[in-house]
Amino acid sequence: MSKTDAATPEIEPAGKSREWNFHPALPISMSPVFDLPPKPKAALNWLLGTWTKLTPPVSHLTFALVAFFLFWPSTEAMKVLSWGWPLQIFVINFAATVILAGALHYYLFILRGQEMQLKFDARPMEKSRRFTFGNQVWDNMFWSLVSGVPIWSAWMILYFWVAANGWVWSLDSVRASPVWFVLFFFVIRFWQSFHFYWIHRLIHIPWLFKNVHHLHHRNVNVGPWSGLAMHPAEHVLYYSGILIHFVLPSHPIHLIFHMFALNLGAIYSHSGFAKLLVRNKEAMKAGSFHHQLHHRYFECNYGSEEIPLDRWFGSFHDGTRAATDRIRARKKRMYASK
Ligand SMILES: [Zn+2]
Ligand SMILES: [Zn+2]
Numbered sequence: 001m002s003k004t005d006a007a008t009p010e011i012e013p014a015g016k017s018r019e020w021n022f023h024p025a026l027p028i029s030m031s032p033v034f035d036l037p038p039k040p041k042a043a044l045n046w047l048l049g050t051w052t053k054l055t056p057p058v059s060h061l062t063f064a065l066v067a068f069f070l071f072w073p074s075t076e077a078m079k080v081l082s083w084g085w086p087l088q089i090f091v092i093n094f095a096a097t098v099i100l101a102g103a104l105h106y107y108l109f110i111l112r113g114q115e116m117q118l119k120f121d122a123r124p125m126e127k128s129r130r131f132t133f134g135n136q137v138w139d140n141m142f143w144s145l146v147s148g149v150p151i152w153s154a155w156m157i158l159y160f161w162v163a164a165n166g167w168v169w170s171l172d173s174v175r176a177s178p179v180w181f182v183l184f185f186f187v188i189r190f191w192q193s194f195h196f197y198w199i200h201r202l203i204h205i206p207w208l209f210k211n212v213h214h215l216h217h218r219n220v221n222v223g224p225w226s227g228l229a230m231h232p233a234e235h236v237l238y239y240s241g242i243l244i245h246f247v248l249p250s251h252p253i254h255l256i257f258h259m260f261a262l263n264l265g266a267i268y269s270h271s272g273f274a275k276l277l278v279r280n281k282e283a284m285k286a287g288s289f290h291h292q293l294h295h296r297y298f299e300c301n302y303g304s305e306e307i308p309l310d311r312w313f314g315s316f317h318d319g320t321r322a323a324t325d326r327i328r329a330r331k332k333r334m335y336a337s338k
Contacts, residue, residue, distance in 0.1 A: 054284045212234050
């Protein structure tokens, strides 16, 4: 598989266009990890580069360490199902969501801390009858907090109860297997991408799209609270990625990191802005143009940048006009055959 399609398109520098208030350099790139011929140096730089500056995964790990060392219930307590420790996990997850989504929404959309700089879509959040309560932000908060956080917490409570009782293979300490402890963070990243692609393709099957996934797709133009605004059935599937920890030996920090990557990661990736700027200086990467394209054009970019599954299966939108034409033709063919 080559890096780009057979006819290499011209590079369009980052900036404004007819379609976008801001777009990154086009065509957008994917991770070099699966490029052929292999590019070990680029792949290694990409893999390690994430951890050498402030990025969403570094933020998830920070949240996970704070949650684990300061607030997490003890293994002893989690052996017995009760109300106390499950409620504690729910409150931690609820607080992390409100803190991150609330802070990003306040900074980007209320304070307008960087005005329209690096915002993908020119339009504001919507007040429309399409949304619950007739308001996109209230709708998104409702589905995130009333469905997302409880279902995410329920999955975690199930895992920690099972792990505390020794019914799955887990790591009690980093010292027990330091190499696996570090390596597993990389495995989680690719697993998350792989799992997301397949469950996302599943809910794009027309019946499931109409009855389940449509709720998330009412957000064509997205904001931080849109990330977790999903139908409860989608939440159950989305968090089922946690099942990997029932099979591979995990430390609690792996698990908390993975679940924060699914949740806080969606808040960042739907923020609507490519990067966060503080006093006009880049503070960190935030939104995902790859996924923003999915929200605008629907039948493309089901996965994420880590594994180029969309490229392998013909649904990759690289942001160019040629790709828009290709995806529109694909969508027409898909709906014509129904
Ligand atoms: Zn979708
Ligand atoms: Zn989305």
